[in-house]
Amino acid sequence: MPKISQKRRYINDLCQIASTELIWSTNSNTRDGWQEFDDIVDEILLTEAIRYIVPRNPVPKSDQWYRNVLPDYNDDLFRKFLRVSRLNFGRILLMIQDHHVFRSNSSKKQTPVDKQLAITLYKLGNDGSSNSIHNVAAVFGIGGGGSVMLIIERVLKAILSLEHNYIRWPDENERANIELFMGDKLPKCIGYIDGSHIPLDEAQLDDPESYFTRKQRYAIHLQAVCDNDRIIRNIFIGYPGSVHDARVYSNSEIGIRPESFLTNGQWIAGDSVYAVSDFMITPFRNNATAGTASQRRAFNKYFSKYRVNIECVFGIMKETFGSLKGLRIRVDKQRGHKLACDWIMACCILYNIIKPTLPAIIVEDLGEEDHEMPEATRGNDRKRIGLFNFITGKLALQ
Incomplete structure (x- = not known):
């Protein structure tokens, strides 16, 4: 409901008084009654003519x-x-x-x-x-x-x-170099993906419920992929906070056309909210059957040691640009939503620009994984089983 100004409330009150005075003056037909009515009308016209009824005291400013x-x-x-x-x-x-x-x-x-x-x-x-x-x-x-x-x-x-200069997906040659570096760690892994909520301090004007997250806050969803150097390589911004990470991914460009980003068996690492596919590998959930329970726990711990890079990116970025902890922007369909998305995008670009000078931080795996959910796969689990066997064999030799 629109907020009524103090001036408008005052005029409404005067109109009510004038109406009462008019009825009384008509019935009594006295000069004093009509004079009182005329005075109230003059007051209404005068109030309408001025911009403010309360003196405006600007905040003192100095540069x-x-x-x-x-x-x-x-x-x-x-x-x-x-x-x-x-x-x-x-x-x-x-x-x-x-x-x-x-x-x-x-x-x-x-x-x-x-x-x-x-x-x-x-x-x-x-x-x-x-x-x-x-x-x-x-x-x-x-x-x-x-x-x-x-x-x-x-x-x-x-x-x-500056987006295309500072947020770029690695080309074929760069991905080949990443493969070489990751060959004895997570073979063919090119990057790490996750979603993060950017909280909004105010409820949205349009469809506020869709922005409400499980943590009882309004938020906009940010999906990002980073590399081993914690440089952001791909972002997708704008879904309301209530939308699940997996759905956001499936509607993003990298989720719709993964073969345009990943070739020759390459893949990205995500947490277990995502569906396993030829292009995405995740940790095992509790109901998985590969190997023994202790082997799966060891795999998940080893896997998350690398996947946590994307959590570090979100943590560093929010510490550097504190506004991302609570955007003071009123989101609506016409303007506010675009401004919020531009704001988040700009922070991502600036993060990449200043990344070499930012302090390194160690973050435990912050992924909100629901290990009780059934395993979700898109296609077969062949690639993850192959990685599981590789890591299990590697850990057995240590």
């Missing part, structure tokens, strides 16, 4: 912090506020500064590109109330919320133009 304080920070403090090193800030600025989105079509001059980038990185990197649009406007000394969002959308558009 002193950006101009005089931030430049004196050491690299650790600089990274704390803008989430990237000073060197990476300069690199990203060089990549986007000539994008056409920063060329004004009017006489009004844009905020300098470096400041627009700093504002966007600050917003991407923080969550919670301290990251509100009005706080950001105050810290950087710019206009109100509309100006901040215009700047952010502008910078996101420039960052998204």
